[in-house]
Amino acid sequence: MAENPVAVVILAAGQGSRMQSDLPKVLHRLAGVPLIAHALAAARSLEPEQVIVVAGHGADQVGHAVADLEPEARIVLQSQQLGTGHAVRQTLPELEGFEGKVVVLYGDTPFIGQDTLAALASHTADIVVLGFEAEDPGRYGRLVTGARGLERIVEYKDADAATRRIALCNSGVMALDAALLRQLIVRLGNDNAAGEYYLTDLVELARAEGRRADVVTCDEEETLGINTRAELAAAEAAFQARARRAALEDGVTLSDPGTVWFALDTVVGRDAIIGQNVVFGPGVTIESGAEILPFCHLTGCHVSEGATVGPFARLRPGAELGADAHVGNFVEIKNSVLDEGVKVGHLTYLGDATIGEHANIGAGTVTCNYDGVMKHRTRIGARAFIGSDTMLVAPVSVGDAAMTGSGSVITQDVPDGALALARARQVNKPGLAIRLMDALRAKKEKR
Structure with missing residues (x-):
């Protein structure tokens, strides 16, 4: 067991009616991922023994999202939304036997930093609350402090005029000893203006x-x-704004910072160059020295050192670009590995493919990877040359240093060093084009 074990409880049961949405509030996206992903990432920074998510409205949807993001997290149900104290009480069965600090976070509060959470989790007080000096305290709950630390938390609707003048406000985030939580949570009452069980009353x-x-x-x-x-x-x-500033400070060139959009987990190495109007979805790593040209969209992919992408390219999940690879304009890559030096210039789709080093993929090439039921893989060897407008009907392999003729439909494996031609023989009909056009024009004039 860790010296100072931590369990994290994330409250994510609210409907979020002010969002005017059928989607649970914590599943609305921020930086390419659901809000709950930010809370889970914050929790992860504490290396907790347990992560418990309290779901309510849209619990099935929230549960599925959490399972994808943090498979080891446990979901508990708050079937009636009776306040934060009631929500945390639902976690008691999961916390049974846990001895350590319980940190309570919120699924709709995405920006709490790792240093702040570490300070909460390591604080020696029996119960510690996260507060902030508000520029406009508004309707926040107030933290009333004195010589002995925090005396009480007063919700705005229950506060008198003097208490409302306090600028130190309650974020709702707190940490407390697990044994103390189990002892006190069952004693919470709901004698307040909202008739709810306030977690803040634990203080x-x-x-x-x-x-x-x-x-x-x-x-x-x-x-x-x-x-x-x-x-x-x-x-x-x-x-x-924060992500762009961090990228620039880390040595990344952003040609037009205001038009580059990052996801929560985007990683870009120093001396990489990112052009205008580039959008990063979740799961993207760009190594040092790579260049992403304007108007590209990348998700779930890895771009190695010296590679170039774009303009107007799309890299989908599972795209792996080796060093010095080139993916040009109007190219889409999905679940495919491009080894070092591969060139895919333009107007091409590569899905479920493995491309050997220094292969050249001609314009208009398509890996026909889907038969309507299952996906199939295409393998192209090192130094192969794929002629323009080649259809590769998977599963199929093209050997090392092999070639395909332009316009070919490849349905059988091509051996190393072979040239594959798979197209109908051309037939010329002398004068037929002129006769055909004359007939069409005559038909049009009769209408």
Whole structure:
């Protein structure tokens, strides 16, 4: 067991009615991934023994998303949304026997930093709350502090005028000893304006037990919660501004930073060059010295050192480009490996393919990988030359240093060094073009 074990509880049960959406709020996308992915990534930074997600509205959808993002996370159901305290109480069976610190996060609060979470998890107080000095405190709950640390948390709707003048606000995020949580959570009441069980009331209960409560503070921007489409758009802008700034500081050239869009997990090496209007979806790694030209869309792919992509190219999940490979304009690559020096100039689709080093793929080449039921793989050897407008009907292999003639439909394997021609013999009909056009024009004039 870790010296200071941590369990993370992520609250993700709310409907988010202000989003005006049938989609659960935590599944709306920010930086290419659902909001809940940001909370899960934050949780991961603590190396927790357990991650528990409390789902409610759209629980099946949330559960499927969490399973894809963090398979080891556990899902518990809050069938009635009766407040944050009630939500955390649903996790008690999962926390049975756990001895350590429980950190409570929110699925719609994406920007809490690793340093802030580490400070929360390592704090020596029995219960510690994340607070921030708000520029406009508005309707946030207030943190009332004194000589003995945090005295109580007061929800805005329950606060008097003097309490509402306090600028130190509650983010809702907290950490507390697991044994203390189990002891106090069952004692929460709902005698408040909303009739809900507030997690924040644990502070007052803990103080009554002689336990120490305290506050860790962070910048207000870390606590930004998403409740509306406008707030989601503002969060996207904030994320992109931060990601662009970080890329530039790390030695990446962005030709027009404001037009480059990053995902949560985008990795770009130093001295890479990113052109205008490039969009990174999740799961992209660009190695040092690679160049992505304008108007490209990349998702779930890896681009090695010295490779070039674009303009107007699309790399889909499973695309692996070796060093110095070139993927040109209007090329789409999916679930394919291109070895070192492969050239795919333009107007080509490569799906479920393996391409050997220094092969040249002509314009208009298509790997016909789908038979309507299953996908099949195409293998092209090193230094092969695929003529323009070749259809490769998978499963099929083209050997090392082999060639295909332009316009061929390849349905059988091509041996090493062989030339494959698979097209109908050309037949010329003298004068037929002129006679045909004359007949068509005459027909048109009669109409």
